[in-house]
Amino acid sequence: MSSSSEFVDKIEYTKGMQDLQRYTESHPECCVIDPFPNIYPVLDRLRIQQILFGLENLCIKSCYRIRGPRFLKVNSFEEPNLEHRLFEAKLSFPNIVKPQVACGVAVAHSMAIVFNMEQYKGLNVPLPAVVQEYVDHSSCLFKFYVLGEKVFYAIKKSTPNAATLMGLPEACDLKPILFDSLKSLPIDKKNQQVEDGVSSAGIQQLDLELVTDAANWLRSVLNLTIFGFDVVIQEATGDHVIVDLNYLPSFKEVPDDVAIPAFWEAIKWRFKSERGQRNSSLAPSSADSNIVSFP
DSSP: OOOSSOOTTOOOOOHHHHHHHHHHHHOTTSOOSSOHHHHGGGGBHHHHHHHHGGGGGOOOOOSSOEEOOOEEEESOTTOTTHHHHHHHTTOOSSEEEEESBOSSSGGGGEEEEEOSGGGGTTOOSOSSEEEEEOOOOTTEEEEEEEETTEEEEEEEEOOOOHHHHTTSHHHHTTOOEEEETTTOOOOOSSSOSSBTTBOHHHHHHOOHHHHHHHHHHHHHHHTOSEEEEEEEEOTTTOOEEEEEEEESOOOTTSOHHHHHHHHHHHHHHHHHHHTTOOOGGGSOSSSGGGEEEEO
């Protein structure tokens, strides 16, 4: 993808992907499960944030709300009014800073946690970037996977609360915490808040119906068959915050004997939907039968 500030229309594919795209365009009999244009929005973290704004209009009966994090797009960390813009966006420290490009390039997962304005000077995160609120979530993250009408989720260990982060060696040295989210996350090795990646408090707060409704809404808005998103539960409010959204996640927490049949059912579901011949026998009898949890 282009490194310019406006790159929505400047996505560049490899030769293999271009060949595939040309082939499908010249062979209309091929059923493309998730067409290229449908995938574009999830390549752009700014667009993802804008899409998540729509969750506010989702009418759900729950004592919690589901939302995206507060955010701000930044073209330069040296801009003189950055502090004022962060204030207007209601972004208090710490912030988590991510490249706007969400995947497809090596630096897409180079991120930073920033604790004060001074740390923005010379910050080593690719621009343009998206600054997000850092949500205290007791180190517990829920990874949701969507395959057609089926929703799976797994519970993963995540970064600690802000107060703990500030005690890590990098923060104590008055430096931002830099990390690659695909390789490792900042954790507190001395004081583990989550055992085996599971927080009982977080699990008790998880409103599965709320997140499933959001998954169905996202599937409709994105018009995608196969995607994933990460949810954390804000410690103080119980807000369910979607902090990441991506296409074709690994599904590595879902056993093969479950994931492979689910992929096949999703492909058949999409094929029949596209042809207007959806088989009612594929529709589950209840919402609960569509949700599967994995430790």
